[in-house]
Amino acid sequence: MGSYPTTDRNVPTRSKERASYDRELVHSILDEGYVCHLGFIRDGAPVVLPTLYGRVDEKLYVHGSTGSRPLRMAGQAADPGLPVCLTVTHVDGLVLARSAFHHSINYRSVVVQGTARQVTDPVARAEALDALVDHVVAGRSADSRPANAKELAATAVLVIDLAEVSAKVRTGGANDDEEDKGLPYWAGVVPVRTVYGEPLPSADLAAGVTTPGYLAELGQEAVPC
Numbered sequence: 001m002g003s004y005p006t007t008d009r010n011v012p013t014r015s016k017e018r019a020s021y022d023r024e025l026v027h028s029i030l031d032e033g034y035v036c037h038l039g040f041i042r043d044g045a046p047v048v049l050p051t052l053y054g055r056v057d058e059k060l061y062v063h064g065s066t067g068s069r070p071l072r073m074a075g076q077a078a079d080p081g082l083p084v085c086l087t088v089t090h091v092d093g094l095v096l097a098r099s100a101f102h103h104s105i106n107y108r109s110v111v112v113q114g115t116a117r118q119v120t121d122p123v124a125r126a127e128a129l130d131a132l133v134d135h136v137v138a139g140r141s142a143d144s145r146p147a148n149a150k151e152l153a154a155t156a157v158l159v160i161d162l163a164e165v166s167a168k169v170r171t172g173g174a175n176d177d178e179e180d181k182g183l184p185y186w187a188g189v190v191p192v193r194t195v196y197g198e199p200l201p202s203a204d205l206a207a208g209v210t211t212p213g214y215l216a217e218l219g220q221e222a223v224p225c
Helices: 023-032 069-073 122-136 149-153 213-218
Strands: 035-042 045-052 054-056 059-065 082-096 104-118 155-161 164-170 188-191 193-195 222-224
Touching: 023 054, 023 082, 023 104, 023 164, 035 059, 045 059, 045 122, 054 122, 059 122, 082 155, 122 155, 149 155
Parallel strands: none
Antiparallel strands: 035 045, 035 082, 054 059, 059 155, 082 104, 082 188, 104 155, 104 164, 193 222
């Protein structure tokens, strides 16, 4: 799949050895997450919003109300794009060291920088909205009612190209100083995982509706947080 190009903005200044531009790694981190944080400048001040997202090939989609400020800013005629920074992070373990200074976490993260633009083409919007639903549970868009005209009119979609991207990963145990290794303190890693519970059906399900197989399969999986 190749790698993303490096730029002045996507090369970290700290722990450069943990950075990666491998497309397959970036895609895997994005595809395992549910929530991203979308940062932009509003009225001269930084704003960061948590939101759902979905990926289709080399594009990321986020959605929101047509009245939301970032979505309006991304669609203004005089300024058709909104500069953004989007991040996704998984916490895989708590790293406990003998010294307070060397405590850390094991993580996988992706930072995407670029320009968010509104998706206005009806076919592209439908694809984006399906991607957002399927990102939560694969196959769900085909197993639910599509948005109607009123709902579509109230929903705006932003697209961000995966062009200026970097991943950063920390694995392994504590990096204690050699002189601290004899201290009488526990050191190691506490793994952190997300575990799916048993699906809880709504009390008002229509007669004959049963739990879909793809939901039952979720309960058999455990993915990194």
